[in-house]
Amino acid sequence: MMRYLWALLPLSLCGQNLIHQDFSAGQSLDSLWQGDLQNFEFRDSALALNDSVAGQSTLYHTSGVMTAARWDFHGRMDFNPSSSNYLKIEVMLSQLPPDSSHFGYYLKLGGNAQDQIQFYRQDPNGDQLLAASAADYLDLNTVQYHISLRRNADLLWELYADTGSFEQWYLQASVRDSNHRFSAGLAMTCHYTKTRSTKFYFDSLYVVGAAYPDSIAPELISWSLKGDSALQLNFSEKLAPPQLSAFEIQQGIQLASLEWQAHNPHELMLHFKDPLLPNQPILLRIEKLSDLFGNHYSDSLNLLYRQVLAGELRINEIMADPSPKVDLNPNSFPEVEFIELINVSQLAIPMDQIEIQIGERLYSCPPFWLQPDSFLILSAANTAVYWPAQIPVLGLNWSSSALTNDGNRITLYSSEAEEIESLHYSSDWYQEALKAEGGWSLERKDPSSDCHTIWNWQASQDPSGASPGRRNSIADVYHDSLKAQVLALKIPSPFEIQIDFNRSLFGLGPWQIDPPILIDSLALSQEGKSHHIYLSQALEEGLLYRVFTEEGLVDCRNQIYQPDSLKVGLALKPQPGQLRISEVLFNPYPKGKDFVEIRNLGPGFVDLADLRLASWNSELQEAIDAKVLSLEHRLIAADSCLVLATEAAALHAFYQLREANFQAVAELPSMPDEGLELVLMRSDFEILDRVFLSEESHAPFLSSGEGVSLYRLDFQQNALRLDQWQSSPATWDYATPGWCPDIKRNIASKVQWQAYPEYLSPNGDGYRDYLELHYNLAKDAWIQIHIYDRQGNLQKEIIAGDQASAEGFVVWQGQDEGGQLCAAGVYLAYLEYRFADGEMGRARCSFVLSH
Template sequence: MAPVAAQELMVTEIMADPTPSQGLPAAEYLELYNAGSAPVDLTTLQVASGGAPRPVASTGYLLPAGGYAVIVDHEVAEDFTAFDVTVLSTDLPGLTNGGDEVSIYMNDRVVVSLNYTDDWYQDKDRDDGGYSLEYTGRGAVNCGGNWRASVNVQGGTPGRPNSVVGQPADNTPPQVVEYTVDPFGVVVTFDEDVVGPADHIFLLNGDPVRVNLQDGRTFNIRFDPVAGRVDTLAVLPDYADCAGNFPTEIVDLFILLPVPTAPGDVVINEVLFDPGPNEGDYVELVNVSDHAIDLRNWGMSNVESSQRPKSLDRSILLLPQDFLVLAEDRAGLLGRFPRVDAARVLEVDLPPLPNERGNFTLATGEGIPVDAFTYGVDMHAPLLSSVEGVSLERLHTDAPTQEASNWYSAAGTAGYGTPTLPNSQAPSSPAQVAESVKLVERIFSPDGDGHDDVLEIAYRTAAPGAMARLTVFDSQGAPVVDLQPTVLLGAEGVLEWNGTDASGRIADPGAYILLVEVFDPNGRTDRYKLLAVLAG
């Protein structure tokens, strides 16, 4: 008979949540396995789970090499005899469903100790009762990554080889699930215990940093963050879990000790409330303060609606002058606006934004109002025949949000929306400018060589609301093509002619006259005649 050693005696199955039963007795149990080459005398066997060890009725019993025994409570011992297994009874301590410590004692010393959790099931269909936890036989027995929920139809295999022996278990490396910032640094938490030297896992702004290990998955990184400044904490792939799963990429965490947010630090900059087919509403925000802001837990509401406010439930860092677009349909927005900065578009559940009139109010997690905009369809350009799919753009971020003259329809030349981009109607200069229309280059050659293939007509408007029509004539005055019968212009931009006629064919080489007619909302029309040359 061999002396007892931790590597010989193993706990290989745990039934912590036996209901609803799949066929086994509705009772908790532990399974012991002798992995050694000689019998083990279990006379001094005791079991504990978070308290004092309790003796097991096993006097004189020898657990043979490769043999199993099932430890159950005295009251249910008889229920397990029908399974033709070795049953050892005790006053079994309760095994908590969500996780607990299990210890096996021999001769008053611990020979096996496990701290299981419900993560060990690794099976969402079997982690809510009726199935045991089984050791797969792969790697360390005290590693949760080497356990799985039983796949036996009865919910477990007490006293028999486990149903998951040899099956792959956890193959996912630890991942950061939370990080919190305070005036003394940051606390980083992983979703499972991490194996590896703590001082080699993190870099702060590219430099090594002092790390204190709080527990197996929580790390305290101590430094003096500056309020309102964003620091970068790099999590290097130099760690693993107990099952040996290593990450393959560096993860950057952006650390911000916040400055108290004041009303107007973040403003509403663009709103699409009447989307076209296959797209959703969106709201663009911009940080006009001089410090970074985290939008975690900020609220969004329509104060004219009875619906409860929506919440941004994740950390969203907004640097000074950064845009953020809150979209109901991110994929649809990215498809419609190919120039958008996809990293600045977040799909969220927006409050209701009716087509005729509505409100969007933004508030901090503490309920402090930051900005609010009550819009109406009458704020759109009066010359537009339809406003479906047309956003309202803010003209000046430093002017009052609710000032109607501070909003206008996005330009047609910009696709009737500019999410994450400078607003098409916002003036590039605060000074009043004169209207102008001119050719960028007079000669162009639409031959597909990538050089001057398109004729560009640069424009600048004196005020929002101007619309334009572009018609091309040949040198004899005959119409060649009528481009964009009417299009809403932005503060400045470009109209284009690709050199094709009304039939879609490239026009003949020669001189062409371009007539640009600009209509303002007051009924005034300005006409510009420009001479261009289509080179052969």
């Protein structure tokens, strides 16, 4: 057996770790060797394996060597290595005795199809091949190996080897790796079949080097609560096995157990005996938590088991259409879609517990703590790098066009899948047509308000087009004056009642129906503007039902709305004379729209879907251009009216539209400005009402009928006569769309207004020199009385506006405003009145003046 002689150590190595065993010189194993000692013996001037069955045998030794180090091994295997017969030499072990959970570095001689010397790094999650000799290097019947593995102070590894008669070291491979900087020992493990159980020989080994000079305590890198039952701590380096006594939690919370695994020594898990209370800060004390080198970590940690509640995180700004960019300064903010969030709570919010849904797609947020009263931008991941550093941004895995220009639903969810906030933005929110074309964000006025209406959102007023990461340009206290009201009652089927409101409302208690019908379920749509009541049994034809809620409804302002009992029932086929065209605007202002108002005189409900509105062709004597008024089953109750127009905004611009009695229609029949003839029909074309309207029906004193509606005087008279229509007065803003029956027109049976006598001759002869105009209004009212000639010229203002008793008269002596006697002819006397409850009307009568 060849012996290898070692020179004395140089002075530079004094004080370093050293292991030197020369078995070929007859040295025995020192006392620090442990493992399967019984399976080895000294034979043939070497330490030899001596087993009788297949298996594996290990010898291991303490060793802190890991840098400026060298590991030399000499020996032989009296066989050609294979996958079942090979030698594993672990030069750095994180723990002794070695097991599958430790980490470090090792050499493998054989055990692979390439017959190589292979160098591995062992990690908790698997082994990584770092370097290897040439293929077939060990493809010998007897392998006499000489190996030197070295690691310098720069953590560069070099593998030297020779086989056969040792002459010199040959470099096989080199690699730089610094993942592991701790060693507790080294080991040699023989893997063998029965026939090779005595064929492993070790001549000598020589290990020299320094331990890693670590005097730095570990640092806590991150922590995260796993629900309400556990805390995960991640440290900057590997920890020695910790004890539960190193941890203490205040506020009376007890720890149940500690979980630490050697294969993942950077991390540990603390388990609580009782669940943590949400949103309650707690203090964790850590005392003398040690790393592998005995350095201690001690600190206090403020923990918070955070459950984000509804309303604590708000959507504060939306940039759905960023092009073209308003602010051309490239350093302001990028031309990309974004959503701005604001934390309106008193506690920080962990964003990795938040999910955001845009339309149908759900996105998770990366870790980030959003502090109270702070802003955060969400943007596409591939655009996050373009944002200025002073604006906090999270990049999410959404496309750069996730926010559709016309609108979409955005919902924030907590980790418990609870809804935090939800809104459906719309291009209507901009309230400025030019800004809706792009480049401007939608800003929220008051994030403390739950309301998502045009009163709380509008286009940014910032000169840059948006205000990401700072206070919104429109920030103010939310104010909303819109009073809740019912817009429509619909019966989509005998098993469903639909109630439409003008704003989002939510029930404080259940809906009820009288006569009683069991309600199967309730569904909300249109942001709570539509309530769908599904019934367990069908509504009965001919019955009138009362729908009510005793507790009322609440809106986003927390204001309670108690609707009056709503009357519904199955609609019957309307009969001739039941429905009347009650008001028409056919010559609107330039930016206005035509409208037609219809009234149900009763009895029973009428379904708008069963009605058609058409023009009447006098030559053909038939209806043409018939329009379907609705595809929805909207009810028109008895003694109520409904105004039909293509859009509500055009009526709101000029008149006091009563939205509860408004129905948008796709199209009305052609309505020329000079006049028309309309027909109201059933869907089977049975004529229900027919009217004729003309500019000639307007008051003669009007210079133009533009923007002035005509209202019907008497629903029982022939509406083809021009004298059955009258101009809406200025006190009504020249139209009253949807206000029937609250503000009713002049009907002869209700208001009496007449001239006595029917002519006068103010010539001073004492006979009919003056005229008495008598009125009977049934109750006190505010009145105006004016005299006009047939050409519409004002002749005399008798009462400009004054409070009057219910019954009385005034006198006119035939003089104009200048005191001059008026010319002979026909004159018109107009009475306009308004009662204290807001009801108003107008009446006229005619008389003759002669000389």
